[in-house]
Amino acid sequence: MRSNAMGPWLAPLVLALFTFGTADFVVAGILRELADGLDTSEAAAGQLVTVYSIVYAVAAPLAAVVTTRVARRTLAAYSLLLFIAGNVIAATAPSYEVLMASRVLSAVAAAAVTPMCFGAAGTLPPPGQRGKALGMLSGGIMLAQLLGVPMGTWLGGTWGWQAAFWMCVVLGVVVLVSMLTLLPRLDPPPPMGLRERLAPVTQGPILRGLSAMMLLSAGSMMMMTYIAPISEKASGVDTNGIAALFIAAGLAGVVATQIGGTASDRLGALRTVTIGATTLVVAMVGLSSAVVWGDAPFWTLILVVMVMAFGIGMLNPPLNVWLLSRSGNSSNEVMALNASVMYLGTSLGGVAGGVLLSGSGAVGLPILAVVETILVVLLVATAGRSGDTSDPSSGGGSKSALPAQAH
Incomplete structure (x- = not known):
């Protein structure tokens, strides 16, 4: 079914993204407690994040194909029960190996639900509000880093690492109840063969969009992961300063996702991507200049980092809108692959940033970010001119076949 307006159905979708993001990265905040409690190293404890991300990236497209004919609310209910069970096992895990297994369960559950959330947000609202709805979902992911992870870190540090996973259990229960009570019935996709359903995924525009994401x-992720050494080189920032930068970036990112979503509806995805990319490039030029000078005022650094986070936040919603507008009846599969490439990109960004930091120093990271941003715009703009499909929200050209049902 399709809704006529934004409504309470959006709340459980946003909360689900917030919960899954919190469950993924909360481990990073309690590494020391986990290592001490499970008699392992912090490096080994850190692999709990890596395994979650890898399993998620692999499971998302597989789950989308396997569960095609499963009713969406049924899929959400059983997946969230699995997510809750995984975190209960994590909170009571007697060993590192059991905790690792619980992370696999939680990642599979999150991978099954996340594409459905994006597909519903991109198809339930009327066309003029889909970007706004997708921006809200992106804001949920940002809020996980801004509120969820710090909250879990505080609970884990105060009451023991188990408390962080009990928090995820509570969040999972809230998401389950809210989805069962607030989410409308979502029609399954029309009967289609596997080859037909996967056809859009092999088309040039979708591949370009996934590459851009x-x-x-x-x-x-490269910039946020290594913001500490970059900031130290640019302004001699201490630990408290780094914390302030993360808070400022998180706030800017949450605001930007909402603006980016609304702008997608009003200006079109391509124009919004261009605005976000320009903003990000300006921030990267400012950040690289600060690194070269090495004595930037702290307030200037905060401003530049906020502009950077704003540009990143502006880019995410229009790219999701752009992909959904070209997915036809395969929105679930496309959004599953979208989630996978996001996690793959996160991993690649961490590796590339580490190599650059060791080789060229901190100044190389914002330069690479500029190159990547320009490529994002070129990928989307090239696909837009290819004649395959038109941006349905661009205000010009014919509308592409948007998925008529959330599935």
């Missing part, structure tokens, strides 16, 4: 994820 991977580059965006790689660049943004």
